[in-house]
Amino acid sequence: MIYAVTGSTGAFGSLVIQRLLDFKVPASSIVALVHNQSKTAHLVNLGLETRLADYDQPSTLDRALQGVDRLLLVSGSEVGKRLRQHTNVISAAKKAGVKLLVYTSLSHADTSVSPLAPEHKGTEEFLKTSGVPFVILRNNWYTENYSTDLKQARTTGIIEAAVGTGKVASASRSDYAEAAARVLIGEGHAGRTYELAGETWDYNALAKAASEVLGRPVVYKTVNAAQRTQSLMAAGLSQDAAGFVVALEQSIEAGSLAQAGEDLEKLLGRKPKSLTDGLKASLELT
Ligand SMILES: NC(=O)c1ccc[n+]([C@@H]2O[C@H](COP(=O)([O-])OP(=O)(O)OC[C@H]3O[C@@H](n4cnc5c(N)ncnc54)[C@H](OP(=O)(O)O)[C@@H]3O)[C@@H](O)[C@H]2O)c1
Numbered sequence: 001m002i003y004a005v006t007g008s009t010g011a012f013g014s015l016v017i018q019r020l021l022d023f024k025v026p027a028s029s030i031v032a033l034v035h036n037q038s039k040t041a042h043l044v045n046l047g048l049e050t051r052l053a054d055y056d057q058p059s060t061l062d063r064a065l066q067g068v069d070r071l072l073l074v075s076g077s078e079v080g081k082r083l084r085q086h087t088n089v090i091s092a093a094k095k096a097g098v099k100l101l102v103y104t105s106l107s108h109a110d111t112s113v114s115p116l117a118p119e120h121k122g123t124e125e126f127l128k129t130s131g132v133p134f135v136i137l138r139n140n141w142y143t144e145n146y147s148t149d150l151k152q153a154r155t156t157g158i159i160e161a162a163v164g165t166g167k168v169a170s171a172s173r174s175d176y177a178e179a180a181a182r183v184l185i186g187e188g189h190a191g192r193t194y195e196l197a198g199e200t201w202d203y204n205a206l207a208k209a210a211s212e213v214l215g216r217p218v219v220y221k222t223v224n225a226a227q228r229t230q231s232l233m234a235a236g237l238s239q240d241a242a243g244f245v246v247a248l249e250q251s252i253e254a255g256s257l258a259q260a261g262e263d264l265e266k267l268l269g270r271k272p273k274s275l276t277d278g279l280k281a282s283l284e285l286t
Contacts, residue, residue, distance in 0.1 A: 001029055002067055003184055006053055006089065007074035008032035009039040011144075012104070015177035016072060016184070021046065023185060033064050055085030061092035068093075070100040072184055075120065079244075086123040090130050098132055102184050104176075105138045107169075107195060107257055114251040115244065124193075133190045135183050140197035141170040141257050143278030146206065150279055153210050153218045160221045161203055162228035162246055166253035168206075169260040171198030172278040179267040194263040198272045209276040213283065225250060 003020060007013040013032075020030055027047035034040055040050040053064035055076050065071065073089050076082040086103070093101050106112060109120035120138075127134045149159045176196055183189045201209070207220040223231070225246050232242035251257075264272050273281065 001069050002031060003029060003070050003072075004031040004033050004051075004065065004068040005072045005074065005184075006033045006055075007035070007076075008043060008050075009034050009036065010074065010077070012173055012177055012180075013072075013074050014042075015174050016074075016181050017043070017046070017048070019178045019181035020185065023181060025185060031064070031068060053089075055088055056081070058088050058092060061089055062095060065092050065096035065098060068096060068098055070184055071098045071102070072180055073101055073103045075104045075106075075123070079116065079119070082119040083122040083126075086119075087126050090123075090127055090132060094130050094132050100135065100184075100190060101127065101132045102135045102137060102180060102189075103127055104180065105136050105193075107138050107140045107197065107259065109138055112251070112256045113254050114256040115247045117256070135189045135191075136193040137176070137180055137183065138193060138195050139171075139176045140195075140259075141168050142173045142176070143170040143198070143273070143275060144173050144282040145170070146210075146279060147282040149206075150210055150213065150283060153207075154214050154216070157216060157218050158221050159203060159207050159210060159218060160223055160228065160231060162223055162225050162249040162253070163203055164222060164253040165202055166249075166255065167200050167202045167258040168252060169197035169200040169257060170275065170278065171196065171264055172273040172281060174281070175264060175268060175272040179264055182267050194267065195259070195261045196264040196267070197257075197260050198264065198278070199275060200258060200260040201275050205275070209279055212276055213279045 032043040032048045032050045033053035051064040076085045105120040203220040207218045210218040
C-alpha cells in the first residue's frame with residue numbers, strides 16, 4: 001500500500017507524516033508530495049520518497065500520483081485559488097486510480113457562512129461526483145490560530161475580536177493530523193464525512209485560558225466590525241486583509257465554528273487536547 005500526503009512540507013502535512021511513521025507505516029510506503037523541492041531535506045532524512053506535486057500544474061500531479069493507493073489532500077493555502085487547485089488534484093487522482101482520497105475541509109462546509117466555506121463546499125461537491133472513493137475531514141479551527149493573539153496578550157493583557165459572544169470548538173493541529181493519519185491507514189471510512197472539533201469555548205474562556213498559560217490577567221475586549229478593522233490596520237494589515245479577518249470573525253459570531261462533536265474523539269480514541277493545553281503547546285512551537 002502506498003500512501004501520499006500533499007503539502008507535506010507544511011505544518012499539517014509534516015505532522016501527518018510523523019504520525020504515519022509513529023503508526024509503523026514503513027517510510028518506503030509513504031510518498032511526500034511537495035510544492036517546493038528545496039524544502040525536502042527533513043523528509044529525505046526520514047527515508048521518504050519526495051515528489052513534486054504543484055496544485056497549479058496538473059502534469060506534476062499526474063506524475064506524482066503514479067502508483068499511489070491512498071492520498072491525503074491537504075487543502076491549499078491560497079484562498080481564491082483553491083477550488084481549481086483541489087479539482088486538479090482530484091482529477092489527477094481519478095486518472096491515477098487512487099483508491100481513497102482523504103480531504104481536509106472546514107466545519108459544516110456545506111452550510112457554513114464562513115468566507116472560507118465556498119471553496120471547501122465546491123471541493124466536496126466535485127470530490128463526491130469524481131468517482132474517487134473519498135473521506136471528508138471537516139476541521140474546525142486550529143487552536144494554533146490564536147498564537148498571535150496570545151503573544152500580543154502577553155504584553156497588552158487583551159484579546160480583541162469582533163466575535164461578540166460567538167463560540168469556537170477548536171482543536172490542536174496535531175490532533176487533527178493524527179485523526180487524518182488514522183483515517184488514511186484505517187478501514188471502513190470511505191464515503192464518510194467527519195466533523196472534527198474540540199471542546200466549545202467563547203472568547204471569555206479563551207481569555208481565561210490565555211491568563212493561565214501566560215501567568216498574567218488577560219481579558220476579552222469585544223469590538224464592532226469597524227473598530228476591529230481600524231485596529232487591525234493600525235497593526236499593519238492591509239484593508240483587504242483586515243476586512244477578511246473581520247469577515248471571519250463575524251462568521252464566528254454567527255456560529256460557524258460553534259459546534260462541538262464526538263467525531264474527533266472517536267477517531268483518536270481519546271479526548272482531544274484541551275484549549276489550555278493547545279494554547280500552551282502553540283507557544284512552545286513559536
Ligand atoms: N482549520 C484551520 O484553522 C486552518 C488554519 C490554517 C490553515 N488551514 C488549512 O489547512 C491547510 C494546512 O495547514 P498548514 O498549517 O499545514 O499550512 P502550511 O504550513 O502553510 O502548509 C501548506 C502546505 O501547502 C503547500 N502548498 C502551498 N501551495 C501549494 C501548491 N500550489 N501546490 C502544492 N502544495 C502547495 C505548502 O508548500 P510551500 O510552503 O512550499 O508553498 C505547504 O507545504 C492550509 O493550507 C489551509 O487550507 C486550516
